[in-house]
Amino acid sequence: MIRHPIRQVAYLVNDVRASALAHHRLFGSGPYFVADNIPLRTCLHRGRPAPLDHTSAYGQWGDLMIEFVQQNNEGPSAFRDLYAPGEEGFHHVALIVDDLAETRAQFAADGLAEALYAEMNDGFAFVMVDGVARYGQMIELYEGRPALTGFYAMVRDAAAGFDGSDPVRTIRLG
Template sequence: MIPIGYSGLPIRQVAYFVQDVRAAAAAHAAAFGSGPYFVADNIPLRRCLHRGVEAHLDHSSAYGQWGELMIEFVQQNNPGPSAFRDMFSEGREGFHHVAIIVDDLDAARARMEAAGFPTALEAEMHDGFRFLMMDAVERHGHMIELYAGVPTLTGFYDFVKKAAAGWDGSNPVRTISLG
């Protein structure tokens, strides 16, 4: 169950924390016909806070479409604390978060924190795009990622969904840059 105030907002993405995003994406594509997957290596962040403390996060992600839902596989490339390591110790993997697009990121954070879901991650990419990871693990077993529906994000979602339309299964894992 999604926290109060989010019942009308669809889950736009489900994400798994894995050791190797390319292998996970290829396996999911083979098993379920999802994809194609677009892999961004070492996604650059301008700023990253883990539970309110400045942190370094080097991560890579694979993004693909499965019906109406985007699937993300994410790996952490550096040691140290993170919203991913909060759930999975070194060598472990599993379901990590659902993502919701909100109208106002700061207001959404305030509502989530008031409902008992602390901010595990606040990050900003170099183009100014911000996203939050809210800790819903105790109540729901996973994190909830929030981001505003800015054109950079919605355009990327459209790009991935359009690539999946009529996809013939060839070249299931492709490299892109999010720099």
């Protein structure tokens, strides 16, 4: 039994809109929903406060959500742990878990360090675990709360009838 299936794959890019449009054109994915400057009330990089201003584009590609994320500010982050400014590449997989605190403890007990702990303004928390040495990427964890599962459903449902028009759309999170 798979406890935590991969729900999303994510790439760090320099321009989420251009990356989403290119992916759509090549693979037919989308539509993509872009959230600019996602507000965070708390952000810790490896246990220390570190502001993070990021923008993400979310779209559906078959059974998986695709995320393109760009870091808009300078400074350390789970993104900069893998890529210097200007570099792009595959960054993380995301898992929806039943209990974030319990899963964080399980991953820590297995020797995987926490690279990011963040909370959005509404208190929704997510974690980035450093799985690079073992698996080649970061692993994002978040609980399957209705706001999150509803967002995933909205992106998936938009893809079901997607005719290719308006492939990159702006939304607001938090």
